[in-house]
Amino acid sequence: MGKNAILSLKDIYFNYGNEVILNGINLDIYDKEFITLLGPSGCGKTTTLRIIAGFETPKSGEVYFENKLINDLPPYKRSINTVFQKYALFPHLNVFDNVAFGLKLKKMPKKEIEKKVKHMLSIVDLKGYEKRSVSALSGGQQQRVAIARALVCDPDVVLLDEPLGALDLKLRKDMQLELKQLQQKTQKTFIYVTHDQEEALTMSDRVVVMNNGSIAQIGTPEDIYNEPSDAFVADFIGEANIINGIMIDDCRVKILQKEIPCVDTGFKKNSPVDVVIRPEDIEVVDKDKAQFIGVVEDTVFKGVHFEMSVMCGKCLWLIHSTVAQKVGDTIGMYIEPDNIHIMNKLFATSNNELDLSVYYSDKDDNTTTVLIEGNEVTIKDKFFEEGTLLHVVLPPEALSIAGDGVGNLDEVYIESVIWKGEHNEIILESDERKWIMQSDTDEQVATYVPITFDFSKADISVISEGENEE
Amino acid sequence: MKNKRTSYPYLLWMLIFTIVPIAMVIYYAFTDESGKFSLSSFVNASDYSEIFLYSLLVALISTAICLVLAYPLSFRISRCSKSKQRMIIMFLMVPMWMNFLLRIYAWVLILQNYGPLDMILSFFGIDITLIGNTSAVVVGMVYEFLPFMILPLHTVMSKIDNSLIEAAQDLGSNSFYVFKKVIFPLSIPGIISGITMVFVPTASTFLVAQYLGGTQFMIGDVIERVFQSDHHTGSAIALVLMVVILGFLVFMNRFGDEEAVGV
Numbered sequence: 080m081g082k083n084a085i086l087s088l089k090d091i092y093f094n095y096g097n098e099v100i101l102n103g104i105n106l107d108i109y110d111k112e113f114i115t116l117l118g119p120s121g122c123g124k125t126t127t128l129r130i131i132a133g134f135e136t137p138k139s140g141e142v143y144f145e146n147k148l149i150n151d152l153p154p155y156k157r158s159i160n161t162v163f164q165k166y167a168l169f170p171h172l173n174v175f176d177n178v179a180f181g182l183k184l185k186k187m188p189k190k191e192i193e194k195k196v197k198h199m200l201s202i203v204d205l206k207g208y209e210k211r212s213v214s215a216l217s218g219g220q221q222q223r224v225a226i227a228r229a230l231v232c233d234p235d236v237v238l239l240d241e242p243l244g245a246l247d248l249k250l251r252k253d254m255q256l257e258l259k260q261l262q263q264k265t266q267k268t269f270i271y272v273t274h275d276q277e278e279a280l281t282m283s284d285r286v287v288v289m290n291n292g293s294i295a296q297i298g299t300p301e302d303i304y305n306e307p308s309d310a311f312v313a314d315f316i317g318e319a320n321i322i323n324g325i326m327i328d329d330c331r332v333k334i335l336q337k338e339i340p341c342v343d344t345g346f347k348k349n350s351p352v353d354v355v356i357r358p359e360d361i362e363v364v365d366k367d368k369a370q371f372i373g374v375v376e377d378t379v380f381k382g383v384h385f386e387m388s389v390m391c392g393k394c395l396w397l398i399h400s401t402v403a404q405k406v407g408d409t410i411g412m413y414i415e416p417d418n419i420h421i422m423n424k425l426f427a428t429s430n431n432e433l434d435l436s437v438y439y440s441d442k443d444d445n446t447t448t449v450l451i452e453g454n455e456v457t458i459k460d461k462f463f464e465e466g467t468l469l470h471v472v473l474p475p476e477a478l479s480i481a482g483d484g485v486g487n488l489d490e491v492y493i494e495s496v497i498w499k500g501e502h503n504e505i506i507l508e509s510d511e512r513k514w515i516m517q518s519d520t521d522e523q524v525a526t527y528v529p530i531t532f533d534f535s536k537a538d539i540s541v542i543s544e545g546e547n548e549e
Numbered sequence: 550m551k552n553k554r555t556s557y558p559y560l561l562w563m564l565i566f567t568i569v570p571i572a573m574v575i576y577y578a579f580t581d582e583s584g585k586f587s588l589s590s591f592v593n594a595s596d597y598s599e600i601f602l603y604s605l606l607v608a609l610i611s612t613a614i615c616l617v618l619a620y621p622l623s624f625r626i627s628r629c630s631k632s633k634q635r636m637i638i639m640f641l642m643v644p645m646w647m648n649f650l651l652r653i654y655a656w657v658l659i660l661q662n663y664g665p666l667d668m669i670l671s672f673f674g675i676d677i678t679l680i681g682n683t684s685a686v687v688v689g690m691v692y693e694f695l696p697f698m699i700l701p702l703h704t705v706m707s708k709i710d711n712s713l714i715e716a717a718q719d720l721g722s723n724s725f726y727v728f729k730k731v732i733f734p735l736s737i738p739g740i741i742s743g744i745t746m747v748f749v750p751t752a753s754t755f756l757v758a759q760y761l762g763g764t765q766f767m768i769g770d771v772i773e774r775v776f777q778s779d780h781h782t783g784s785a786i787a788l789v790l791m792v793v794i795l796g797f798l799v800f801m802n803r804f805g806d807e808e809a810v811g812v
Contacts, residue, residue: 134715154718161719167712171734180730181720232720 084143085110085268086131086236091140093126100126102292104140108236108270109285113262115271117279118289119315121525124272125164127289128238131270132161145235160229161238165245166221168213174200174224175209181232199231202261219250226261236268243278255281276316280304288312291494291508291525309422310353314497317357320396322500323429324354324421332421335392339370339414343421351429353422358386358399360418369411371396375404394500425495426506426515431473434542437463451532452511456487458534468542475504475517477536486529493524574791577784590785597771597786604768605793607683608752611690615698615747616740618691623702623739624732627709634707641696649693653760656689660761681763689761690751697746705739706732741801749794 084107091104101123108114116124129135130142133154142149149157160181168177175196182192200206203223213221222242229237239258243251259282262269273279279286280300288295288303288311296308307313310321324334329344334354346352366372373391385403389396389410396412404410435449440462447458449469463469480486492508505522507514507530516530581587626637644652659666660679667679679685709732717727755769768790776783 132715132719134718153723154715155721155723159719161716163712163716165710165712167710167716169713169716169731169735180717184721184726184730228716228720 083110084108085145086270087141087143087146088127088130089141089143091127091130091137091142093123093130093135093137099292101130101137104292104294106287106294106297108268110235111266111268112284113259113269113271113282114285114287115273115279115283116287116289117273117276117315118295119524120274121291122289123292124274124289125240128161128240128270128272131236132159132238133157158234159236159238160232160234161240162222162225162229162242164240164242166225166242168221168224168228170214172213173209174205174211174213174216177213177224178227178231180228185232195231196227199227202230202264203227218246219254222246222254226258230261230265230267234267236270237262239269239271241273242271243273243275251278258282280316288315290315307355307420307422310355310425310497311495313353313355313420313422314495318397318399320356320358320361320500321497322354322356322394323504324352326350326352326421330416332419335371335394337370339419340416341419341421342417343419346421346423351424353424355420355422356414356418358397359384360414361396361398361400362413362415363398363400363402363404364411364413366409366411369413371412372409373412375406375408375410378403378406396500425497426504426513429515430475431478431514433471433473435469435471437465437467437469439465452488452509454488456532458537458539461534461539463541464544467544470540470542471534472538473532473534474536474538475515477533478507478514478516479518479531479533480516480522481529481531484529486531489529490527491530493522493526493528496522496524571791574784574787577780578788581781590779590781591789593779593782594785594789597768597775600766600771601768601786601789603765604752607686607690607758607767608748611687611694611751612698612744612748614687614691615695616743619695619698619702619743620736620740623699623706624736626699626703627706628711634703638700638703641699644692645696650756652693653689653757656685656692657760660685660688680761681765683762683765685761685763686758686765686767689757690754693754693757694747694751697750698743701742701746702736702739705736709735741804745798745801748797752794753790 086108088104088106091101092099093101104123104127106127116127118124126135130137133149133152133156136150144152144157144159169180172180178196178199179192182195187195197206197209200208203226205220205223205227208216208220208224213224216224222245225242242258243254246254255278258269258271271279271282280303283300285297286300286303287297290311296303296312298306303312303316307316307319313319314321322334324332326343326346326349327333327338328348329346330341331338332341332343332352332354333339371391373389373396375387376390376395377388379386380403381399384399384401387398387400387404389398389412391412398412433451435451438448438450438455440447442462445460445462447461447463448455449458449471450456488509490509491514494506494508494513497504503518503521505516505518507516507528514530522528578590579586579588581589626634629637657680658664661667662678662680664679670677670679713731713735714727717731722730753769753772755767755773758765758767759770768786772783772786772790775786
């Protein structure tokens with residue numbers, strides 16, 4: 080694998096109307112590597128691919144191909160070919176003509192086209208299918224035609240947009256290996272887009288984890304799995320116990336009211352952190368050697384291991400072990416220090432802090448109304464004079480998704496949802512700021528919801544009094 | 550097997566309104582006044598062969614103009630969002646909600662001497678007769694039948710997935726090749742049904758030429774006139790027209806099949 084970048088994205092920004100799709104993407108893609116863009120739906124991975132292919136032009140930023148700026152180069156002039164999500168085979172052409180499409184445009188002699196197409200079809204195991212109509216092929220075969228059609232043009236870079244999404248599990252696994260082998264055999268740069276983390280880990284030389292229009296982490300599959308950069312990556316890649324902790328000192332972290340040793344250093348003393356522990360890294364030990372004691376709630380046989388849910392205080396741990404424990408048993412648990420991964424919190428503070436001035440207030444009703452991003456929000460059972468400047472601390476549990484569909488703030492974007500052992504920690508984005516919310520239910524990321532504030536859980540202090548006192 | 554009985558009303562309809570009338574036309578065409586077999590009606594019908602050819606020519610020109618106008622328009626519409634497509638198609642259909650004769654009469658008012666268009670042109674010193682000639686008939690035909698070209702084209706084109714166009718670009722096609730290699734071959738079924746839906750009625754329609762063509766009658770008008778006095782000759786002309794149109798349809802379909810395989 081050469082270390083020279085064949086393709087570079089610099090500060091790519093892209094939006095549809097008000098919706099920011101890509102926010103400052105910087106990425107170098109090396110020659111002959113298999114790189115995967117991985118992320119939940121709506122994270123911008125397909126848009127990134129379309130920008131590389133030339134179907135979209137970034138609103139700002141530069142795309143370099145072999146050190147040449149190609150922002151405005153139309154797709155047909157790029158030495159890049161795409162395998163489309165739903166294959167996009169030409170229905171009016173047979174298998175041979177589909178594969179030969181690109182070569183015919185290059186005005187290649189007929190004999191040579193025939194030779195190349197036949198060779199490529201044999202590589203993808205479709206020898207003898209030349210005259211078949213593409214609609215008479217199975218999903219897996221259509222997939223191979225699409226791959227052959229892209230590869231036969233001998234491009235420098237092949238883009239694959241979730242090419243295995245429509246196939247069933249078994250075929251998908253076979254094709255994963257085949258694609259990887261094909262990439263090694265042809266020595267091309269493959270840029271692969273998927274939302275399937277297992278697929279990404281299986282096939283890639285490097286994985287780019289994307290979230291909400293930005294790159295969360297770039298690294299080898301091992302790096303990404305073992306050293307996730309934040310709770311989002313840890314949650315998205317594989318299974319993980321992610322809980323809130325406090326970094327007492329270098330190599331000392333407090334989780335579930337218990338101080339345990341770890342290997343991470345360099346965090347601020349007593350700062351809140353996210354602690355990630357993979358389920359296979361929690362050892363079941365005798366109670367006298369244990370760091371934590373918990374009760375087994377559930378045991379499921381998963382083939383290779385048992386998956387157990389263990390209630391430890393109020394927190395539910397997920398444990399993988401080859402030895403099953405009985406439901407209801409109390410067990411001891413121990414975690415090796417180097418299996419404890421400490422990372423900065425996704426949200427800088429643990430509460431939502433706002434400075435608000437009182438818009439109007441009603442002494443008789445004992446209510447105060449403030450403006451939050453242009454919406455009137457009424458605080459019940461609290462009275463402050465109009466014009467008073469307030470400092471409001473809303474803890475995560477004071478926010479909730481409006482069940483009746485009408486909230487204090489509408490159309491708030493769900494950026495991430497992470498299970499923290501006791502509840503979900505949800506990060507939201509409204510027009511002007513981000514919010515942290517706590518919820519017992521699962522929510523779909525990359526959707527818009529209305530949220531309501533419960534000011535009875537808020538801590539409100541006065542910064543300065545209003546001027547027009549009565 | 551589905552219940553056959555549900556198709557009975559339709560079969561009855563076919564029998565009464567399609568099979569029987571065609572049989573009657575054939576019967577009249579091959580008999581004379583006395584009811585005996587005769588080809589004399591066809592001999593009489595040959596008097597109108599010039600008008601017949603003229604009608605086919607007008608139909609051909611009108612169909613060609615409809616195709617040229619409708620093709621780019623349909624493609625442009627098919628690349629809009631679904632809701633926009635529905636709205637544009639509805640606006641294109643609005644004139645069809647009005648009576649056929651009213652629409653033709655509107656063209657008479659527009660094109661007539663000292664009518665608005667004539668006045669505007671003479672203001673610029675262009676002095677030509679706009680009505681009572683083949684051009685006026687073609688204008689009327691195109692106006693009447695353009696929607697019948699747009700609809701089938703749009704239906705077919707809206708089914709061409711954008712990813713096919715992108716795939717063609719991706720494989721090295723510029724806009725011209727995208728059109729030649731992907732859009733055109735995939736839109737052939739639409740072109741064929743569009744041509745059929747415009748050519749057949751324009752060849753056989755009547756009244757348009759009577760209103761806009763002055764003395765230039767078309768075969769539809771002839772059939773109407775002749776039928777009033779002579780059922781036999783009228784039937785003979787109608788039968789010839791039917792056979793020609795049938796031949797045309799067979800040709801179009803065969804051509805379409807070859808195209809779809811050949812490219």
